[in-house]
Amino acid sequence: MSEPIRLLVADDHPAVRSGLVALLNSAPDVTVVAEASDGTGALAAAREHRPDVVLTDVRMPGATGIEITPRLRETGANVLVISGFDLDEYVLGALAAGADGYLVKTEDPERILAAVRDVHRGDAVLSAAATKAVVGALRGRALPSRHEATATPAAGAGRVAMDRGTTDAGAAEAPGPGPGSRSGIADATAQAAPTPPLTRREEDVLALVAQGMSNQQIASDLFVEITTVKSHLSHALAKLQLDSRVQAALWWQQNRG
Incomplete structure (x- = not known):
């Protein structure tokens, strides 16, 4: 039997956090190794416990979920x-x-559990509402860069922070990306710099990721091992300076779709 997924839950609402922890600990393949009630605590807990997955709220004291991602x-x-x-x-x-x-x-609770498992496997997870937002962006609306995504806007300005179940108005301003950090997807798609050369297999994997396929489905489609798919995807992300599978799918749609 494989080791359970080690999970960190971060949410500043005690009742919500307790409910999520109870739900996730009820699954035999998931273990909540730490909890946090604010962004600073979430970062400290992640560095101490090295969880496989972090389930985080958006707006918490100290730093938002976007800022700490x-x-x-x-x-x-x-x-x-x-x-x-x-x-x-x-x-x-x-x-x-x-x-x-x-x-x-x-x-639904089962959907949340399934999402944790999917993210742990390296697959992308989007709610129906999130998918609509992505489709809207692909129809011509520019995606924010990482700096824009992690900066907290002034009160009354259009927000780029994510909020999960809270109407708190303020949050600490986040610093811009540090040295060596990767840019957001807008940086990767909007700049004039040429795209780094991708291998044929990396292109194949990215195309299937953009279709919403999981790593297992891609492996079956290309007749390769799942570890090979993960390797190609990892190399493509590094070349494109992207952080996640979702960003890779958006990059493909904007540049190859």
């Missing part, structure tokens, strides 16, 4: 954002920051 990924975790809001700016901001998925809190 790039740093959570640096710990090796995949990031699933869950929010009470399905506003396009929140969805696109999360994806630009490198989130592997975006769900709304009204999802």
